[in-house]
Amino acid sequence: xxxRQAIALFALVGFFVALYLWLHALGVGGxxxxxxxxxxxxxxxxxxxxxxxxxxxxxxxxxxLIFVVAVVALRPAALAERRWNALLAGLSTIGVLFTAWxxxxxxxxxxxxxxxxxxxxxxxxxxxxxxxxSLRSPALRTDPAASPLPRDRPA
Amino acid sequence: xxxxxxxLAVLAVVLGITxxxxxxxxxxxxxxxxxxxxxxxxxxxxxxxxxxGDPVVEITEYSDFECPFCANFATIQMPTIxxxxxxxxxxxxxxxxxxxxSHRYSRYAAHAAQCAGEQGKFWDxxxxxxxxxQWAQTGKDPSALxxxxxKTIGLDPQRYEACMTAGRFASRIEFSRQEGDRLLVNGTPTxxxxxxxxxxxxxxxxxxxxxxxxxxxxxxxxxxxxxxH
Numbered sequence: 040x041x042x043r044q045a046i047a048l049f050a051l052v053g054f055f056v057a058l059y060l061w062l063h064a065l066g067v068g069g070x071x072x073x074x075x076x077x078x079x080x081x082x083x084x085x086x087x088x089x090x091x092x093x094x095x096x097x098x099x100x101x102x103x104l105i106f107v108v109a110v111v112a113l114r115p116a117a118l119a120e121r122r123w124n125a126l127l128a129g130l131s132t133i134g135v136l137f138t139a140w141x142x143x144x145x146x147x148x149x150x151x152x153x154x155x156x157x158x159x160x161x162x163x164x165x166x167x168x169x170x171x172x173s174l175r176s177p178a179l180r181t182d183p184a185a186s187p188l189p190r191d192r193p194a
Numbered sequence: 195x196x197x198x199x200x201x202l203a204v205l206a207v208v209l210g211i212t213x214x215x216x217x218x219x220x221x222x223x224x225x226x227x228x229x230x231x232x233x234x235x236x237x238x239x240x241x242x243x244x245x246x247g248d249p250v251v252e253i254t255e256y257s258d259f260e261c262p263f264c265a266n267f268a269t270i271q272m273p274t275i276x277x278x279x280x281x282x283x284x285x286x287x288x289x290x291x292x293x294x295x296s297h298r299y300s301r302y303a304a305h306a307a308q309c310a311g312e313q314g315k316f317w318d319x320x321x322x323x324x325x326x327x328q329w330a331q332t333g334k335d336p337s338a339l340x341x342x343x344x345k346t347i348g349l350d351p352q353r354y355e356a357c358m359t360a361g362r363f364a365s366r367i368e369f370s371r372q373e374g375d376r377l378l379v380n381g382t383p384t385x386x387x388x389x390x391x392x393x394x395x396x397x398x399x400x401x402x403x404x405x406x407x408x409x410x411x412x413x414x415x416x417x418x419x420x421x422x423h
Contacts, residue, residue: 044198051202055209059216072216077342085328113198151342 042173043112046127046166050106053162057098060155064093077151084151086144094141098159101137105130105166124173131167138163226361227305234368241370242316244276245286250413251388251406253285256292256374258382259303259323260330263395267383268324274399285406289320291370292382299329299336301367306340308363309354310347318347 063071064082071078081087087094108130112123138160145152241254257264279285291308293300303323310319322343323329329336337358344354357363374384377391385392387405394401 047202048205051205052209055213059213062213062217067217071338073338077345078338080326080339080342080346084326110202151346 040113040118042169042176043109043123043127045169046131046173047106047109047113049162049166049169050102050109053159053166054099054102054106056155056159056162057095057102060095060159061093061099064095071153071155073154078153078155080151081145081149081153081156084149086141086149097137101130101134105134121174124170128167128170128174131163131170134163135167226364227309227358228299228302229364230301230368231361231364233365234372235365236369237366239366239369241288241290242311242320243286243288244280244317245283246281247283249284249286251279251285251409252288253402253406254288254290254386256290256370256377256379256382256384256386258292258294258297258300259307259320260297260300261294261382262327262330264383265324265327265330267395268320269327271397271399271402275402278399278403279406284410285402289316290374291367292374292379292384293367293371294382297330298333301364302336303330303340304367305358305361305363306343306354308366309357310344310349312357312362313349313353315347315349319343319349322347 060071060082064087071082089097105127108123108126111117112120112127117123141156142160145156257268259265275285275287280287291304293304307316307319307323310316323340326339326343329339340358341351341354344351377386379391381393381395383395385394385397388409392405
């Protein structure tokens with residue numbers, strides 16, 4: 040349960056980071072607040088668009104999906120179901136691979152680093168680590184035989 | 195469990211407020227650098243040049259950093275021109291600003307190049323502006339991107355910022371534009387080859403090579419100093 044809660048929190052933060060970059064790509068607001076990074080160089084490069092859509096939009100959709108799955112998996116009825124862990128691990132793996140490709144482009148093709156992208160990379164990597172570790176953790180036991188509930192002892 | 199949803203809701207509100215603050219429009223492109231100056235003064239500057247030696251051919255280019263033809267010319271034709279004509283000492287190339295009124299940020303871009311020129315890096319900024327020309331198609335405030343360019347080419351960021359905020363070269367850019375007006379420049383890029391207008395906005399490097407070679411072939415060699423016996 041803890042891992043799903045952590046994933047939901049990470050995904051929520053990641054969603055807002057991606058939302059900021061996507062709204063900026065749509066022309067909402069002023070310049071990107073980037074500190075010492077080179078966000079505009081990255082965001083205006085031709086790599087900022089993938090299959091005709093801003094890269095940040097994939098982030099918005101991806102994080103939202105992970106968030107929704109994590110929250111749904113937190114329902115009491117779903118807590119014991121391990122398939123949710125597998126689904127979260129699968130989604131975050133796609134995210135981490137996509138992010139790895141984008142980070143490669145930043146470092147070796149665009150030669151500029153966007154702090155927000157680095158932030159998102161850290162978030163999705165943390166999500167992925169938690170999701171993968173959750174696959175190894177034992178399932179929540181609901182079988183009374185396996186996890187005996189306290190019973191009244193005979194006097 | 196309920197406590198977790200409270201944490202989630204509080205976090206969402208905090209992040210939403212942060213997003214709202216981040217999206218508030220900033221001061222953006224400095225007005226002094228983005229618009230025409232209140233008055234125009236001739237500071238004696240006649241454009242940055244490229245070239246070696248004392249070539250017999252001088253080509254002056256009136257250009258606009260936001261103009262797509264100028265970007266095509268700078269990125270496609272100019273490398274060959276540099277290699278064949280400028281670096282070989284055949285041609286001196288002079289760059290003059292001619293920001294078109296239809297382009298929102300061309301004065302601002304010209305100003306960024308001048309502020310880079312103040313630090314000895316005009317041509318580096320010229321290349322940044324033309325080789326990353328996506329900024330000219332988005333219509334968005336490019337001030338942060340130009341700041342990135344300044345960092346990339348190694349400008350002192352504080353000097354660059356002060357130059358842009360003050361609009362230090364706005365008058366110089368307007369002087370160049372008015373000069374273009376007087377010479378009947380009506381589009382960009384427009385070239386003057388040894389002072390004669392050549393409206394070759396789609397000319398290739400081969401065209402310039404042919405013209406330069408022709409001028410050189412028809413120019414009598416400079417008289418040699420008399421030999422002393």
